[in-house]
Amino acid sequence: MSEREARLALSCVIEPATWRVTEAVARLGAERVWADLLRGPLQAPLSRRAREFRSEPVLEQAAAAGMRFIVPGDPEWPGRLAELEGCEPVNDLSGSPLGLWLRGGGDLTELTDRSVAIVGSRACTPYGETIAGEIAAELGKAGFVTVSGGAFGIDAAAHRGCLASRSATVSVLASGLDRPYPVAHRALFDRVAEDGVLVTEFAPGEHPTRSRFLGRNRLIAALAPATIVVEAGARSGARNTVTWANCLNRVVAAVPGSVHSAQSYTPHRLIRAAEAVLVTGAEEVLELLGPLGRRAARAPVESRPTDALDPEQLRVFEAVPARGGMSAGELSLRSGVPLGSCLGILDALAEQGFLEQDERWNWRLPRRRRAPTA
């Protein structure tokens, strides 16, 4: 059995985020840990589960749900996750994941390379929801992907803000990706999976538990170079994410709010304790991300790729819908540019990377949208 197969098997049979498992795999390798498990006492429930485990049905289940499994060393495995090895366990959890289940059109390493985790409470206020969406959208425009947990409240607002700026986004879940939790976000998760990616440590079919939410927080903190807490009450899980982010020496920031709002309790506490830097918007987040962030922050003001387009090209480009495709005829009508010119403009825009054609020859924005170099 290969290391990859052993990691897959372990991640299905054992609670994968627990410290004893990740520590043993880091020290001995997954093959050895798996072999030891198989040789365990007949009656030990874990060893019995290991002996009964067959990977085929899991892989079929995963394939049916469009999921893939990656392990350290794969091109899509984010190098940042290795830094988790240096963290002390929190709530008996720690370590780099055994493997990750992914679903979606994005590449996890590419997406998280320039990313920001936005976290906060489920029971947030409209204020927090607005700011999470605004920051995610502004970061998206500056080329930064939002990583969050897909939960109600701040998480969902952040994912939606990111999507609204036509940026891909990453949801890290505490359940199997074939049953993403919460169920009410199924449509949101489908949109995330279009250009972004859904991520989890947990095997197909698995349900979230309290401990798995905490393990998930550790992955959110590890995947992004910065974590922003928008709103969080005294007992919010966001506090836990920040503990991980600080252990990982990530940039940690928090958004202030009314001193009378229970949902600003944790942000204020973190700022006061110098565990987080106060930020009032995306521009200040980008400043914290260093020269790379600052350049990106200024770029939309100084120049946009579309600045190089002439007015007629711009009218055609802006007629293309945010999602889905549209025929050249429809685009000619929408933009008011005659079909003859429109066809030439569409070709030119495709050549510059602004547009692409789908299988039915409709024009659409590129699936994995990169800022075209105009």
Place this chain on the structure above:
Amino acid sequence: MSEREARLALSCVIEPATWRVTEAVARLGAERVWADLLRGPLQAPLSRRAREFRSEPVLEQAAAAGMRFIVPGDPEWPGRLAELEGCEPVNDLSGSPLGLWLRGGGDLTELTDRSVAIVGSRACTPYGETIAGEIAAELGKAGFVTVSGGAFGIDAAAHRGCLASRSATVSVLASGLDRPYPVAHRALFDRVAEDGVLVTEFAPGEHPTRSRFLGRNRLIAALAPATIVVEAGARSGARNTVTWANCLNRVVAAVPGSVHSAQSYTPHRLIRAAEAVLVTGAEEVLELLGPLGRRAARAPVESRPTDALDPEQLRVFEAVPARGGMSAGELSLRSGVPLGSCLGILDALAEQGFLEQDERWNWRLPRRRRAPTA
């Protein structure tokens, strides 16, 4: 002419807060500076003003308005002001004041010994006004006097909150105390003067100017061991007060608010730049003030002086109005305690320092309220 007389004369003839004047007086003494001024060229307007100056009408004017003039070395002169000598000039202002004009029943040194400056913008929001009042009231209950500038907005809310907790308060003004500015706060200033004190560097009859407001900010920062910015826009004078407070190594704190509020711009900026510590309420301010502050903060929760009173005594004590006096007969009616018992209780309360009798033998709360040791 004595040093005191020279300081008084200088403070009437020269713009007293300007760096050149305070620096010369600190180096040469006021007598020498005044003598030099008198010996100045015949045509020099300042020297002519000096030669024409007579102190008697000023002192009469001051006495009529209930004002007194203090100089360094007087018991009421706060030692903290000397620390201004170490500050670089800001806007051409610096240095310890030549003298201070005071009006009010309080002792400036006693009042500012345990004090907090609360500052902010005139054009504040209801949020800022509420918090300024809350913090000042809580600090007042913990035995801390609020120092502020008597302006509209945050200043007035802070003074009022302090007064509401039956604590004295200190207003530092940018005009002569016989014409306190703003005029609309005349009633407020009269209340401040009851148990607290109005303070200024500027001679009777003087009007406020932009430069004098800035000079006033320097005194606010210097008089209190801590300065709290509640709300301040990008160009608020509170920023100037903080510059002084930081130069003086005072505790500086700021209250967060909505990131969408222009009035929270400066507090957020200060916190972000580590020029101020984030505070969400009086308890956190008291923590910053150190062991003394913390003890005071806990005191109201752990025990109050009135805890030692029996229920009947408490009913009589609580029947005494917050302001003004009341006869024993009225207090008996209000408290429901028969007059015979009531008289004995009133005497006992007076003995313990909870009450006093005014000139018409009415019972009232002590003018300078100290926490009685029950």
